[in-house]
Amino acid sequence: MKTGKRYSEAAKLIEKTKTYDLEEAVALVKKTASAKFDETIEAHFRLGVDGRHADQQVRGAVVLPHGTGKTVKVLVFAKGNKVDEALAAGADYAGGDELVPKIQNEGWLDFDVVVATPDMMGVVGRLGRVLGPKGLMPNPKAGTVTMDVTKAINDIKAGKIEYRLDKSNIIHVPIGKASFTEEQLTDNFQTLIDAVVKAKPAAAKGQYIKSLVVASTMGPGVKLNVTKY
Structure with missing residues (x-):
């Protein structure tokens, strides 16, 4: 199998028992990304917390200095002039109640991030069963429930990513593409880890x-060598 062979060749470049410094790790990851498409580079953090307890949840959002390399489609739930403001700021879709049946009954999910003004959360709440499991529910901590839709959209389009614990207390987040320079990936990673460290629950x-x-x-x-963090 082709992938298997390529993967084994790539794996030979990495010492299994060794932990690497960030610069070295980034260089290796770029070297081992040999697929025919521009692979996404991801960071995975295993944290010493228990996410089942509300006071040990780790969640937030951060704007990566060089973005993620991905074009993100934004849907905004708003009403009145906030709909026009959202579209003017670059939202891909914006609207109110009329979007609910489209998502609920037609299974329309052609967007990556959902932003909502606080007065629309009652409407968005009806979509919890669809959006929740996909991690698409707007959340004040992630800055996606806000009256300032222009700022929210600008941040997301500039490379804002959300991080949160999964069930096994791991955070998985993209930090860029294989086509990024080592410096861009290192900068993005550093920005992300600073945010995660700052979000450490008391x-x-x-x-x-x-x-x-x-x-x-x-x-x-x-x-990666975690001692410095």
């Missing part, structure tokens, strides 16, 4: 960042 005890891995879509993971 209730978290012991080692906060347990492990850190960077990997490309099709490539093997490279472990």
Whole structure:
């Protein structure tokens, strides 16, 4: 199998037991991203928290200095002149109640991020069962429930990403594309880790960042040395 062979060749470049410094890890990940498309580079953080407890949740959003390399489609739930404001700011879609049946009954999900003004959260709440499992529910902590729709859209289009714990207390986030320079990926990663460290819950005890891995879509993971974080 072609992928298998390519993956094994890439894996040979990485020492399994070694943890790497950021610059070295980024260089290796770029080297092992050999697919025919521009692979996404992701960071995976395993945290020493228990996300089942509300006071140990880690969630937030951060604008990556070089963006993610992905064109993000934004849907805004608003009413009145806020709809016009959203479209003027570059939202791909904007509207109110009329969008509910389209999403609920027709399964329309042609967007990556949902922003809502606070007065529309009652309407958006009806879509919780559809948007929730897909991680698309607007959230004040992520800056996606706001009256300032222009700022929200600008941030998202500029490369704002949301990070949150999954069920196994791991955060998975894109930090760019394989076509990015090492400096761009390093900058993005640094911005992200600073935000995650700052978001450390007061209730978290012991080692906060347990492990850190960077990997490309099709490539093997490279472990980072976590002592400096």
